[in-house]
Amino acid sequence: MKDKSHDPNQMTGAAMIVRALIDHGVQHLFGYPGGAVLPIYDEIFQQSEVEHILVRHEQGAGHAAEGYARSTGKPGVVLVTSGPGATNMVTALTDALMDSIPLVCITGQVPTHLIGNDAFQECDTVGITRPCTKHNWLVRNVNDLAKVLHEAFYVATSGRPGPVVVDVPKDVQFAVGTYHPPRKSDVHVSYSPRVKGDAAQIRKAVALLASAKRPVIYTGGGVINSGREASKLLREFVEVTGFPITSTLMGLGAYPASGKNWLGMLGMHGTYEANMTMHDCDVMLCVGARFDDRITGRTDAFSPGSKKIHIDIDPSSINKNIRVDVPIIGDCGNVLGDLLQVFKAEAKRPDIKAWWQQIAQWRARNSLSYRKNNDIILPQYAIQRLFEATRGKDTYITTEVGQHQMWAAQFYGFEEPHRWMTSGGLGTMGYGLPAAVGVQVAHPDSLVIDIAGDASVQMTIQEMSTAVQYELPIKIFILNNQYMGMVRQWQQLLHGNRLSHSYTEALPDFVKLAEAYGCVGLQVLKPADLDGAIKEMIAIKRPVLFDCRVAALENCFPMIPSGKAHNEMLLPEEATDAATASAFAGGKALV
Amino acid sequence: MNQPASAYFLEERHDPNETHTLSVLVQNEPGVLARVIGLFSGRGYNIESLTVSETESQKHLSRVTIVTTGTPMVIEQIKHQLDRMIPVYSVVDMTLSGRSIERELAMVKVRGTGNHRVEALRLADAFRARVIDATIESFVFEITGNSAKINQFIDLMRPLGLVEVSRTGVAAIGRGPEGM
Ligand SMILES: Cc1ncc(C[n+]2csc(CCOP(=O)(O)OP(=O)(O)O)c2C)c(N)n1
Ligand SMILES: [Mg+2]
Numbered sequence: 001m002k003d004k005s006h007d008p009n010q011m012t013g014a015a016m017i018v019r020a021l022i023d024h025g026v027q028h029l030f031g032y033p034g035g036a037v038l039p040i041y042d043e044i045f046q047q048s049e050v051e052h053i054l055v056r057h058e059q060g061a062g063h064a065a066e067g068y069a070r071s072t073g074k075p076g077v078v079l080v081t082s083g084p085g086a087t088n089m090v091t092a093l094t095d096a097l098m099d100s101i102p103l104v105c106i107t108g109q110v111p112t113h114l115i116g117n118d119a120f121q122e123c124d125t126v127g128i129t130r131p132c133t134k135h136n137w138l139v140r141n142v143n144d145l146a147k148v149l150h151e152a153f154y155v156a157t158s159g160r161p162g163p164v165v166v167d168v169p170k171d172v173q174f175a176v177g178t179y180h181p182p183r184k185s186d187v188h189v190s191y192s193p194r195v196k197g198d199a200a201q202i203r204k205a206v207a208l209l210a211s212a213k214r215p216v217i218y219t220g221g222g223v224i225n226s227g228r229e230a231s232k233l234l235r236e237f238v239e240v241t242g243f244p245i246t247s248t249l250m251g252l253g254a255y256p257a258s259g260k261n262w263l264g265m266l267g268m269h270g271t272y273e274a275n276m277t278m279h280d281c282d283v284m285l286c287v288g289a290r291f292d293d294r295i296t297g298r299t300d301a302f303s304p305g306s307k308k309i310h311i312d313i314d315p316s317s318i319n320k321n322i323r324v325d326v327p328i329i330g331d332c333g334n335v336l337g338d339l340l341q342v343f344k345a346e347a348k349r350p351d352i353k354a355w356w357q358q359i360a361q362w363r364a365r366n367s368l369s370y371r372k373n374n375d376i377i378l379p380q381y382a383i384q385r386l387f388e389a390t391r392g393k394d395t396y397i398t399t400e401v402g403q404h405q406m407w408a409a410q411f412y413g414f415e416e417p418h419r420w421m422t423s424g425g426l427g428t429m430g431y432g433l434p435a436a437v438g439v440q441v442a443h444p445d446s447l448v449i450d451i452a453g454d455a456s457v458q459m460t461i462q463e464m465s466t467a468v469q470y471e472l473p474i475k476i477f478i479l480n481n482q483y484m485g486m487v488r489q490w491q492q493l494l495h496g497n498r499l500s501h502s503y504t505e506a507l508p509d510f511v512k513l514a515e516a517y518g519c520v521g522l523q524v525l526k527p528a529d530l531d532g533a534i535k536e537m538i539a540i541k542r543p544v545l546f547d548c549r550v551a552a553l554e555n556c557f558p559m560i561p562s563g564k565a566h567n568e569m570l571l572p573e574e575a576t577d578a579a580t581a582s583a584f585a586g587g588k589a590l591v
Numbered sequence: 592m593n594q595p596a597s598a599y600f601l602e603e604r605h606d607p608n609e610t611h612t613l614s615v616l617v618q619n620e621p622g623v624l625a626r627v628i629g630l631f632s633g634r635g636y637n638i639e640s641l642t643v644s645e646t647e648s649q650k651h652l653s654r655v656t657i658v659t660t661g662t663p664m665v666i667e668q669i670k671h672q673l674d675r676m677i678p679v680y681s682v683v684d685m686t687l688s689g690r691s692i693e694r695e696l697a698m699v700k701v702r703g704t705g706n707h708r709v710e711a712l713r714l715a716d717a718f719r720a721r722v723i724d725a726t727i728e729s730f731v732f733e734i735t736g737n738s739a740k741i742n743q744f745i746d747l748m749r750p751l752g753l754v755e756v757s758r759t760g761v762a763a764i765g766r767g768p769e770g771m
Binding site for chain 2: 126127130131134135138155160188189190191314315316318319320323
């Protein structure tokens with residue numbers, strides 16, 4: 001037998017894992033140790049190229065990695081142990097799958113000879129995570145490990161991005177085998193996502209766009225995922241065509257909120273002008289969005305008079321909820337580039353002055369208006385003041401889930417992509433704080449703010465401890481209404497105002513809690529004190545928990561009620577009890 | 592529109608259902624069948640019949656044949672959802688291609704004596720079913736054909752002493768010289 005002791009590619013499975021991370025340019029990974037991953041932790045200890053961030057709960061590692069990925073465009077990497085470590089990751093994996101976030105999660109597993117024996121801390125990780133990953137692998141042979149790890153990175157980051165899991169039994173981590181650096185043949189031949197759009201379809205789309213009288217561009221997270229170039233091309237396309245543009249929750253920032261063609265977000269809590277424009281348009285260009293049910297409202301009444309063009313890298317997103325006329329399968333950036341080129345060469349921008357006049361009338365309804373209050377802080381006002389105070393600064397925003405999330409989307413203006421991290425598809429309370437940790441790890445000198453709710457923030461509040469340990473000066477800006485506001489809103493609208501368990505009694509003293517963790521706690525009760533306190537928060541170079549006491553019973557408008565179409569929105573000034581009752585008629589609403 | 596209180600739009604769709612046979616070429620690796628089945632159960636699609644076997648052992652390829660029902664939009668979804676799974680090479684809708692042959696094999700056990708036994712044997716002959724096991728009071732028939740033919744044969748055997756049936760499910764292949 002050949003002497004392999006000097007072959008640098010001979011190493012243990014555990015060493016291969018760290019080596020593969022380095023080969024893929026990973027600088028940070030988020031994790032939590034346990035019996036089944038100790039060999040890997042031992043390797044991590046003995047090197048300095050990859051920095052490990054110790055979280056306080058595996059779900060936090062997952063969301064931190066998501067925040068890291070979304071704010072950088074690079075994959076987020078997670079390391080957790082078998083059994084409970086793996087099951088704690090399930091929420092974050094599902095979240096990443098729904099929002100198409102590239103994650104590579106390595107899980108430890110019990111030794112191969114114990115698999116299936118109900119061994120200590122054994123669970124069927126690949127079985128449990130199969131429906132919540134883009135793909136997963138159980139590696140039973142150390143000589144397969146390098147190939148699987150490289151494939152894992154490729155699958156997570158290519159095509160429609162998503163989370164992957166590599167489950168590595170402990171004996172495979174100890175075993176010695178041959179490592180090889182990433183190479184093309186590491187990838188399943190059956191997997192080859194399509195990047196370039198079909199030229200004939202692109203021509204058809206251009207012809208349709210050039211003939212439009214009432215066009216709209218509707219974009220989503222796909223534009224962000226495609227990379228910065230896609231956002232640049234999108235902006236140029238809007239400039240060249242002069243078309244109005246709206247976006248989903250996931251797509252905010254691809255086109256700047258200060259841009260003159262911006263209609264605001266669309267959908268259930270989108271602006272009146274965005275939804276009316278969608279409803280009445282004659283040509284719709286959907287780029288990297290998926291006609292989700294929060295967007296379309298009632299599908300049989302969704303934009304009834306329009307021809308629809310849909311660009312998406314995932315063929316399964318096309319014709320899933322809404323039938324489209326011109327599907328284009330490909331990467332958003334790539335297709336936008338081609339579309340722009342053909343449009344410039346062959347089409348003239350149509351005259352849509354009348355359409356803009358119509359849109360101006362809808363805008364004049366001022367659907368995000370709210371009445372001012374000098375005594376209590378209104379949550380919308382708090383977001384507006386936060387936005388003003390951070391305008392022009394190098395800021396990243398994450399959120400939890402609830403009313404505060406919608407207000408953040410409505411009132412915080414995003415100028416750039418990758419600046420807005422929110423759990424859209426899964427709607428995971430507890431996402432924002434660990435996501436902020438991940439963002440801050442990637443951008444240590446930036447201002448990172450989690451716009452939080454009093455209920456959501458308690459789901460992963462222990463990650464404050466992570467922020468303190470790694471000196472991550474995140475800001476947790478809680479819109480504290482002492483309610484699960486979004487649940488209460490639905491109970492008011494749909495369940496006869498019976499507020500069943502949506503009141504959070506016995507809230508902690510957030511200021512003391514912050515101090516107990518070693519963060520700074522601030523509390524504000526009055527509108528007059530808000531600006532000063534925000535300024536103070538920004539100036540503090542340590543993690544801050546900001547308890548912003550807001551009006552308890554404020555609700556989030558405008559709103560498309562269930563079973564209604566885009567042109568049946570409920571506007572804030574109309575949202576009297578009677579109007580609300582009739583808007584929700586048919587339900588048991590407010591009887 | 593009368594819908595109960597819900598955060599979702601509860602719509603009923605009334606498109607008619609269609610039955611389609613899909614041929615799916617997959618990498619034969621651990622868990623691949625679980626992925627396919629999980630997709631169907633997880634997304635609420637129907638499986639009327641499913642067969643799977645390795646077809647090219649050198650290349651580790653297996654062929655899965657699935658008969659499913661759904662509205663045209665759902666059938667299209669199923670194909671895309673299958674196609675985007677990492678170990679799936681290709682998905683062909685045999686029903687849409689319109690040029691495919693579908694076959695199923697069934698083993699049918701019938702117990703009886705006298706006239707019933709004679710009649711069973713005569714019908715088996717008419718259906719080109721073969722006797723693959725016999726005792727003085729029973730037969731096991733092997734029959735191959737499309738599902739309708741097999742259903743018909745089983746129905747005819749019922750009054751003649753049908754004991755049990757084992758079916759392989761549908762396998763399908765395209766006509767002509769081209770592969771999938
Ligand atoms: C993990 C999880 N559990 C339950 C829900 C359902 N849910 C959606 S919003 C919400 C209330 C959120 O309350 P809070 O964080 O205080 O935000 P607010 O709506 O008051 O701004 C709940 C319980 C969820 N989205 N996620
Ligand atoms: Mg709240």
